[in-house]
Amino acid sequence: MPKPKIPSILHASPQETEQAFYDALEAGDLDALMALWADDEQIVCIHPGGPRLVGHESIRASWKELFDNGPLRIRPVAMQAIEGVMVAIHNLVEQVLISSSRNPQVVEVTATNVYLKGPQGWKMVLHHASPAIENDEAEENDSSPTLH
Numbered sequence: 001m002p003k004p005k006i007p008s009i010l011h012a013s014p015q016e017t018e019q020a021f022y023d024a025l026e027a028g029d030l031d032a033l034m035a036l037w038a039d040d041e042q043i044v045c046i047h048p049g050g051p052r053l054v055g056h057e058s059i060r061a062s063w064k065e066l067f068d069n070g071p072l073r074i075r076p077v078a079m080q081a082i083e084g085v086m087v088a089i090h091n092l093v094e095q096v097l098i099s100s101s102r103n104p105q106v107v108e109v110t111a112t113n114v115y116l117k118g119p120q121g122w123k124m125v126l127h128h129a130s131p132a133i134e135n136d137e138a139e140e141n142d143s144s145p146t147l148h
Helices: 014-027 030-034 056-067 135-141
Strands: 044-046 052-054 074-083 087-098 105-118 121-131
Touching: 014 030, 014 074, 014 087, 014 105, 014 121, 030 056, 044 056, 052 056
Parallel strands: 044 121
Antiparallel strands: 044 052, 074 087, 087 105, 105 121
């Protein structure tokens, strides 16, 4: 099934694309969100605790499922960036508001967003999010090496 053609907005910087990404999440706007992704079937999205999703169809379906519960309240903070002429890598903490009838809470997620500059401006090629480890937990885990 071919992906739907969505009008593209030209973003002049990776920061503009990133802001549009979080605005689309906050609005629950699936079309606006998907318009930010590169026109390439090798795009990748990994939600916290989820599988590696490749391509527009699977990425769109995953965001649709998340939006079925309403817009996402995510505030990006503590961003670090490595930016070149054609590629930008942003690592940040997402503060996610989890609403419940009794006790809303904020959960932190570590995210990496990768943007590629092309003829249509800066587009997302990767969004990878995973649960953030508390500083106390990270210090406890520092004693054993992590192999990649």
